[in-house]
Amino acid sequence: MATMKDSFSLLSARVFSQLSRLDLNLDVKSLLLIHLPLLLFTIVAGKIIYLRHFHPLSRFPGPFLGSITNFYQLYIITTGRLEQYEAAWHAKYGPLVRIRPNVLSSSDPRHGPYIYHKNADKTSFQDLPSFGLEESVGSQKSHKVHAYLKKRVAPAFRLEVVKRSENMVDDQILKLLKEWDRRYLKESKDGLLDCAPWTQYLAYDVISEIAFGESKGFLKKGGDVEGLITELLKAIKAGMILSAVADLFLTIYNEPLGIGRWLLKPGVDPKSGLGKIVTFAQNQITTRRNRIAEGKPVRNDVVNHIMSLQNPDGTLVPDSYIRAELTLVTFAGSDTTAANIRHIIISVLSNPSVKAKLIAEIDGNYEAGRLSGMVGTYDDLNANSPYLYAVLKESRRIRAPIPILLPRQVNAPGLHLPVGHGSEQTTVFIPPGVDIGQNSMVTTRDKHYYGPDADEFKPERWLETEVGKAQAEKLERADMTFGAGARVCLGRNIAWMELIKSVSALFRYFDIERVEPPAGGKPYKCENFSLWYEDGIWIRIRRRDVREWNMVDAAVV
C-alpha cells in the first residue's frame, strides 16, 4: 500500500508534468515552474533561518525538527507516547528544551511556581474554535476572565458539597463489587477479568451521578453506554491532534474572507465525537428543566449550581455556557480518574511489599473499628490511611493522569528560572512572547528533586514518618498532578474521594493478582492521547473472607 509520502510525491510529479505541458506564454510558465517554487523555497528557507538563529528561543537546545515546525509535534502525538519523546529530549538536552518553534518544556520541578503563577495566561493550545461551545473555565485563556468564571463555578466542587454525594460514590463502588462478584466469581467462576474498562465504567458512573444527578448505568451494563466512552476518546484524540497545529488552524480559521471558516466549518454531529458529549450535556440540562417543571425534587449538584448562575445583569447564564461547563466536567472527570485507579492497581499488584502493607493498613482499620459500613467514610479513610494516601500520591507521581505539557504564555517582563544546583546554580532568562510548560510525567522523574530512585514506585517517600517533615513537604510542594496555581483542578475533591474509597474497597473485598492475558483476551496496550488509554489489564480475583461481604451480599443496588 502506498504511503502518504509516496502519494504526495506522485501528486507533485503529476502537477509538474501537467504544468510543463500547458501552452502558456513563457512568462507565466516560468513564473509557475521557476519563480513560484523559488519564492516558496526562499520563504521556507528564510523562516528556518529565522527560527534557528534569530527567534527568541534560538539559543535553547532541542530536536531540530521541533525547532522549525509544529508538524513534528503532530507526528509525535500520533505515536501515542509523546511523554517518552519529551523525557528523552530532557535527558539529552537538559532542563529547558525547545520542543516546538515557540514552546519550551521545563523538566525542573523548581520552575512550577514561576510558570504557573496567578497571572499566567493559557496559550493558543487552549484557543481552538470551541465548536459551538462557549468558553468554559478550563478552556479560558485569559487569567482575568478565568478568575471570574472560576469564582462562579468553584462552590459546586467544594469539599463539603462533594461530601453530600458521598453515599452515591459508595453506591457505585458497591455496584462494582457486586458486578465483579456476580460475573467473574459466581457466573464464570475463574475470577479472570480485564479490569481496564471497569475503571472507566466506575469513573463515568461516579461523575454522572455526582455532577449530573444520575448514573448512566455503565457498571450495570458492564459496557459503554450510548457510546460515550468511545466518542469521548475520538474527541480527545481529535482535540489533541488539532492542538499541535493550533496556530496554523486559527490563522486559516480566522482569515478575513471567511473561506477558512467555511472550509473548516465545525460540523458537530450529535451522534459522534465531541457532538455526542455536548448532546449528553444538553440532555442533562433538559432532564433537569423537566424535573423542575414537573415540581419534582432536584439535587443540589453541579448541574443545579451551574444552571442557577447569573450574568452580571442578573439574567441566567445561557444553555450554551452551561453545556460548555458540563462538557468540561465530563471530559475532565472521567478518564483522568479511571487512569489513576488503573495505575494504582497495576503498581500495587506489581509490588508485593506495597500490596502487603496496604492491605495490612486497610484490614487494621476495619478490625479496629476505624472504618465502618461497607465502604469506609471519606473522613475516616482520610484520617486513618497514611499508607493508602502515600500509594495514591506515588501512583500519580510515577504516572500523571494528564501526561502532557500544560503550556502558559510568558508575559512581560519574562521569567528568570533557576538552573543548575549548589554552587553551580544560576538563572536563565525566558523572554516574553514565548510559551513554556511542564509535563508532570517528566518533572516527577527529576533525580535532583526526587533522588536517584525517582523512577521507582516507592510510596514510602511521601511518609513523614519515613523521610521527615521537610522532605515530605518538599514533595507535596512539587505535586502538580492536579495542575497548579489558579488553574488547579476543580474536581480534585471528587477524584480523591473516588480514589480512596474504591482502592480501599477493592483490596478489602478481593484478593487480586495480575495475570497474563488469557487466550483470545486483549493484550496489554497503553497510549497517551493527553489522557491514558489502556486495555488488557488482566487480573484474577478471589473473595476475601471478610465479614463486610455479608452487607454487600444483602445490599440491593
Ligand code: HEM
Ligand atoms: C485523578 C483525577 C484528576 C486529575 C489527575 C486531574 C488533573 C487536572 C489538571 C492537571 C488540571 C489542570 C489543567 C490545566 O492546567 O490546563 C485539571 C483541571 C480541571 N479539572 Fe481535573 N483532574 C482529575 C479529576 C477531575 C474531576 C473528577 C473533575 C470534575 C468533576 C475535574 C475537573 C476539572 C476542571 C473543571 C478543571 C479546570 C480548572 C481550571 O481551569 O480552573 N478533574 N485537572
